[in-house]
Amino acid sequence: MSNYVTPEGLEKLKIQLTEIKEQLKEVAVKIKEAKDLGDLSENAEYHEAKNHQAFLYGKEQETEEKIRNAEIISKCGSDIIAVGCNVQIKDGGDVEKYEIVGSDESDPLEGRISIDSPIGSALVGHKKGDKVKISTPGGIIEYTIISIN
Numbered sequence: 488m489s490n491y492v493t494p495e496g497l498e499k500l501k502i503q504l505t506e507i508k509e510q511l512k513e514v515a516v517k518i519k520e521a522k523d524l525g526d527l528s529e530n531a532e533y534h535e536a537k538n539h540q541a542f543l544y545g546k547e548q549e550t551e552e553k554i555r556n557a558e559i560i561s562k563c564g565s566d567i568i569a570v571g572c573n574v575q576i577k578d579g580g581d582v583e584k585y586e587i588v589g590s591d592e593s594d595p596l597e598g599r600i601s602i603d604s605p606i607g608s609a610l611v612g613h614k615k616g617d618k619v620k621i622s623t624p625g626g627i628i629e630y631t632i633i634s635i636n
Contacts, residue, residue, distance in 0.1 A: 489558040491570045491589030491602060497557050500591070504550045507543055514540045553591065560589065568610045568635055570602050576610070576619075576630040587611065606630075 492500065514536055521533035563572035573586045585600045587610065593601035600607045609621040610632070617632050 490553045490556045490591065491560050492553075492557050492591060493560050493571075493588065496589070496592045497554070497559065500550055500554050500557070504547065504554065507547045507550060511540065511543050511547065514543060558589075563636055566614050566635060568613050568632070570611070573636050574610060575633040577633050578628050578630045582633065585610075 517536040518533065518540065521527075521530055521536055524530055524532070527533050560571040563569065568574055568587065570587050570589065573584065575582055575584050577583075583598075585598050585606070587602055587607050588599045590601040590603050593599050593604065593607075595604075602608060602611060605623055606621050609619050610630075613619055613632055615632050615635055618629055619632065620627050620629050
């Protein structure tokens with residue numbers, strides 16, 4: 488499965504992976520120190536460190552998979568909405584602006600919506616002037632696509 492990311496998003500994932508690997512080194516030291524204290528059956532620090540290590544291993548695998556499956560988003564290059572496009576849509580009187588991005592980089596408050604979101608997935612494949620009906624939690628809304636770039 489593809490993981491759509493901008494070049495900046497891919498760099499953030501790589502930095503995140505580096506940070507996770509550093510945290511794993513720190514947890515390994517804590518586990519060793521906890522083992523040195525003796526009886527592990529009643530050693531809360533040891534069990535907490537082991538749980539944190541397991542969590543970090545999971546995050547490491549997840550992040551490595553996202554990097555491995557990264558598909559770099561280029562800027563919008565056509566008249567048809569795709570990942571990487573900035574769109575303006577109108578529902579009645581209100582105009583909204585969105586950038587269609589991958590799920591890792593979505594931030595609706597900043598106008599970045601995921602291709603997997605109801606609005607993002609409904610817009611993909613349409614062109615300027617199209618009317619698109621989108622099912623939202625508040626009901627069906629019809630948008631008109633004003634611009635794509």
